[in-house]
Amino acid sequence: xxxxxxxxxxxAVVHGGNKTTITLVCKPMNPSSPQAREMADESMVRNLAAQxxxxxxxxxxxxxxxxxxxxxxxxDVGCGTGEITKRLAELFPExxxxxxxxxxxxxxxxxxxxxxxxxxxxxALALPFEDESFDLAVCRHLTQAVPDAKKxxxxxxxxxxxxxxxxxxxxxxxxxxxHPTELDSDxxxxxxxxxxxxxxxxDLYVGRKTYTYLHDLGMKDIAVDYVVVxxxxxxxxxxxxxxxxxxxxxxxxxxxxxxxxxxxxxxRWREMIDCVRDPRGYALWQVPxxxxxx
Ligand SMILES: C[S@@+](CC[C@H](N)C(=O)[O-])C[C@H]1O[C@@H](n2cnc3c(N)ncnc32)[C@H](O)[C@@H]1O
Numbered sequence: 001x002x003x004x005x006x007x008x009x010x011x012a013v014v015h016g017g018n019k020t021t022i023t024l025v026c027k028p029m030n031p032s033s034p035q036a037r038e039m040a041d042e043s044m045v046r047n048l049a050a051q052x053x054x055x056x057x058x059x060x061x062x063x064x065x066x067x068x069x070x071x072x073x074x075x076d077v078g079c080g081t082g083e084i085t086k087r088l089a090e091l092f093p094e095x096x097x098x099x100x101x102x103x104x105x106x107x108x109x110x111x112x113x114x115x116x117x118x119x120x121x122x123x124a125l126a127l128p129f130e131d132e133s134f135d136l137a138v139c140r141h142l143t144q145a146v147p148d149a150k151k152x153x154x155x156x157x158x159x160x161x162x163x164x165x166x167x168x169x170x171x172x173x174x175x176x177x178x179h180p181t182e183l184d185s186d187x188x189x190x191x192x193x194x195x196x197x198x199x200x201x202x203d204l205y206v207g208r209k210t211y212t213y214l215h216d217l218g219m220k221d222i223a224v225d226y227v228v229v230x231x232x233x234x235x236x237x238x239x240x241x242x243x244x245x246x247x248x249x250x251x252x253x254x255x256x257x258x259x260x261x262x263x264x265x266x267x268r269w270r271e272m273i274d275c276v277r278d279p280r281g282y283a284l285w286q287v288p289x290x291x292x293x294x
């Protein structure tokens with residue numbers, strides 16, 4: 001029986017007769033996916049469904065605006081459970097869709113949603129495709145979860161055809177707030193992701209840096225749209241499901257890696273989730289959507 005999991009470590013507790021053995025099993029962290037534990041958690045499956053529900057209505061017009069002519073070959077890098085691959089297949093019915101991810105259970109869910117697409121296990125940091133293979137390369141909510149966001153963008157650029165387009169949701173945890181909260185939500189978002197990101201080797205504020213990365217790669221027509229996930233545009237219940245999934249998936253890691261007392265972390269989530277549901281409350285998550293042409 002596994003009693004407790006920590007990043008790269010498991011405490012295996014085995015009861016045999018009147019003897020209990022506790023063993024610390026060290027497993028190497030996946031260097032390409034420092035948040036693999038959170039990514040694989042069931043809370044992430046809920047989160048991706050709620051995020052797609054919240055974001056797609058504002059994101060779809062960005063794809064429509066940028067797709068003349070429509071892409072023939074589309075790649076979804078870090079496709080997760082295929083929430084958006086499926087929506088892209090509906091938007092571009094003539095296109096072939098390919099999704100890659102490191103989590104096989106997510107890929108299996110994606111295959112069930114969209115049997116006609118190709119989903120394969122692969123690393124965004126070393127895409128297993130020939131140069132100049134795709135017209136559109138999409139990457140949503142991944143750059144903040146890898147040790148080298150620039151390398152992912154460079155790989156996407158490599159596999160794009162000339163004049164092919166990138167579409168990248170690059171998260172930035174400095175772009176969230178809510179009011180009213182007793183502890184003030186800035187005390188969470190402007191502090192804790194810095195500590196957590198540093199500890200695990202991810203940049204949780206990469207959203208604001210993505211322009212420079214695309215510029216340095218020599219991409220053209222760089223643009224950003226901000227999807228505004230707030231309590232005026234998105235149903236409070238949908239928004240609350242995102243926040244609850246973050247709470248369920250990240251609390252243990254935040255406590256472990258930032259040394260913030262569990263009580264404080266739990267209080268902060270509780271206040272922010274209450275604020276999202278409070279008819280007097282206003283909560284905002286600005287989601288940068290970067291697009292650029294090769
Ligand atoms: C937050 S999810 C986003 C999923 C999907 N793009 C969406 O928007 O619904 C990030 C995904 O990236 C995957 N991932 C993380 N690091 C990866 C890597 N180095 N290569 C491929 N996939 C990776 C995770 O397994 C997870 O499914």
